[in-house]
Amino acid sequence: MRSLPLFHRIAGRPVIVLGNGPMAEPKRRLVERAGGLVIDEEKAGVQQGARLAFIALESPEDCEKAATRLRDCGVLVNVVDQPDLCEFTTxxxxxxxxxxxxxxxxxxxxxxxxxxxxxxxxxxPADLGKLAQLLSDKRKEIRAKFPDGGERRQALDEALGQGGMLDVLDEKSAANFADWIGGRAPQSAQGKVVLYITSDDPEELTLRQFRLMGSADLILYEEGVSSAILDRARADAERIRLGDSEVPKGTQKGLTLILKRQKEA
Structure with a gap:
């Protein structure tokens, strides 16, 4: 992964945008759309505490000089159409x-x-945002319905997954939310599941394997299972290599995956 994707909250905060014309205006609109305060002057932006800057000056040499000055002031810079000078991209x-x-x-x-x-x-779907807002607004009700964190993740994975009541690609998902939160709790995946890995290429994972790795709370893996495969698991799932550490007992309520290399015939 060449870049670390982050969502930067800039509402009410200064952001430097240098330049005029068709290269700079889209950056101004982008900053304003996110609620940021556009600062057109380099020095003023630094004095006001700007931490991001878009540079779209006419001269490439001027762009490079401005990028160097701002970088020395601790500002992250994006130079339009000069990726080698960018510390972040849009x-x-x-x-x-x-x-x-x-x-x-x-x-x-x-x-x-x-x-x-x-x-x-x-x-x-056009109303995907409405579903997201419901999940946020009803967080307390969801926690009350599924008090255990592992069970809650599994229930949401089942509901939001393909064919679930809140399927993220279904136009009716937001309308189904009341029925889902008020209905009987679905049976979530629990216990241990063994997956046999046949390749180091994550693109060769089956759909079932991919879904399970995205839902598991604990990953136990044999030596030889590639990091590329492990990267497809949930980022916050605990990972333990078999034989290296003691496996926790009696504390894992959610789904545990045991990854083993498929032995050659």
Whole structure:
């Protein structure tokens, strides 16, 4: 992974945008759309505590000089159309407020990111943001219904997954929320499941394996299971290599996956 994707909250905060014309204006609109305060002057921006800067000056040499000065002041810079001078890039954004999907290529091709966004636009329901807001507003009710954290994750995974009552690609999901939160708690995945890994390539995981790795609370893996495979598990799932550490007993209420290398015939 060449870049670390982050969502930076800039509402009410100064952001430097240097330059005029068709290269700078989109950056101004982007900052304003996120609630940031556009500062047009380098010195004033630094004095006001800006931590981000977009540079779109006409001369490449002026861009490089401004980037060096701002970087020396501790400001992260984005130089339009000069990826080698950028410390951050702006993704193509798909918005279903409060849901944001950011598609980036580490500066390789803005056109590719745009086309990926357009394809995804056709897939995501218009009211996906409403579903997200319901999940936020009803957090206490969800916690009360599923007090155990592992059980809660499993229930949400089942509901939000393909075919679930809150399927994220179903236009009716937001309308189904009241029935889901008021109905009987679905049986969530528990216990231990053994997965036999046949390849170091995560693209060769089956759909079932991929879903289980995205839901598991604890990953036990044999030596030889590649890091590329382990990276497909939930980021906050505990990982223990078999034989290295003592496996916790009696404390894991959610789903435990045991990853083993498929032995060659």
């Amino acid at each position: 993704p193509s954004i798909l918005e279903r407020d409060p849901v944001l999907l950011a598609i980036g290529t580490s500066g390789a091709s803005a056109g590719l990111a745009k086309q990926l966004r357009l394809r995804l636009e056709a897939l995501l």
